[in-house]
Amino acid sequence: MIPIELVVLDMAGTTVLDDGVVEQAFQRAAQRTGIAERMPWDEALAYVRETMGQSKIDVFTHLSGGDRAAAERATTAFEGAYEEIIAEQGATEIPGARAAIESLKGAGLQVALTTGFAPVTRDAIIAALGWGDLVDVALSPADAGRGRPAPDLVLTALLRAGASDVRAVAVAGDTVSDVRSGRSAGAGFVAGVLTGAHDRTALTEAGADAVLASVVDLQPALAAQGLLPLPAAV
Numbered sequence: 001m002i003p004i005e006l007v008v009l010d011m012a013g014t015t016v017l018d019d020g021v022v023e024q025a026f027q028r029a030a031q032r033t034g035i036a037e038r039m040p041w042d043e044a045l046a047y048v049r050e051t052m053g054q055s056k057i058d059v060f061t062h063l064s065g066g067d068r069a070a071a072e073r074a075t076t077a078f079e080g081a082y083e084e085i086i087a088e089q090g091a092t093e094i095p096g097a098r099a100a101i102e103s104l105k106g107a108g109l110q111v112a113l114t115t116g117f118a119p120v121t122r123d124a125i126i127a128a129l130g131w132g133d134l135v136d137v138a139l140s141p142a143d144a145g146r147g148r149p150a151p152d153l154v155l156t157a158l159l160r161a162g163a164s165d166v167r168a169v170a171v172a173g174d175t176v177s178d179v180r181s182g183r184s185a186g187a188g189f190v191a192g193v194l195t196g197a198h199d200r201t202a203l204t205e206a207g208a209d210a211v212l213a214s215v216v217d218l219q220p221a222l223a224a225q226g227l228l229p230l231p232a233a234v
Helices: 021-033 041-050 056-063 068-089 097-106 119-129 152-161 176-185 200-206 215-224
Strands: 006-010 110-114 137-139 169-173 189-193 210-212
Touching (some): 006 152, 021 056, 068 119, 176 200, 189 200, 189 215, 210 215
Parallel strands (some): 006 110, 006 169, 110 137
16 A cells, blocks of 8 residues: 555535535526526526536536536636625634644645635635645646546646655545546545535445545544554654
């Protein structure tokens, strides 16, 4: 087994409490750009939930019937709506997330945050949480090429962090797209977490090596698999 060097963590639903904010932002954007008139909201919401974790422009492209220009307008509106909600409500970590990240780093691992949000929204969330100096890498689809479930975010995190092998990467997220992204990248360990969009069955069927209650359980799971780096010799 190759010891893990880099942990790639999703944001909303995995390290950042969602509490319906993403759905609210989607609804505001759909209403403001007219996309809500193209599809009944209950049908659109079902699709939003199914594709949670994917690039927002890809989701809006589907909701707009393939109208890319409309999808781009809606994505911009989504980012604005999400920032509004964060300004109104603040951003809250998944309980224990910061401590879990600090512990992973203390064990000698690098940590990357990835998201389907645009960089401006991603950075606003990180700033609201005071996590600017906490993680080694923070990536959006704009930084990597394609969003999840493509492997690009994981592979870009590997390149940015300088990890020696994709098998030295662990991935954790709350959505099927997170799991599929890690699997398609060839990550050495892929975990689903139950603090967000998708349930144990969906995450297992997507190919998760383990389904955890939360990100807090990731380091113990890696330790149980013998995947943590050995302590440096004194």
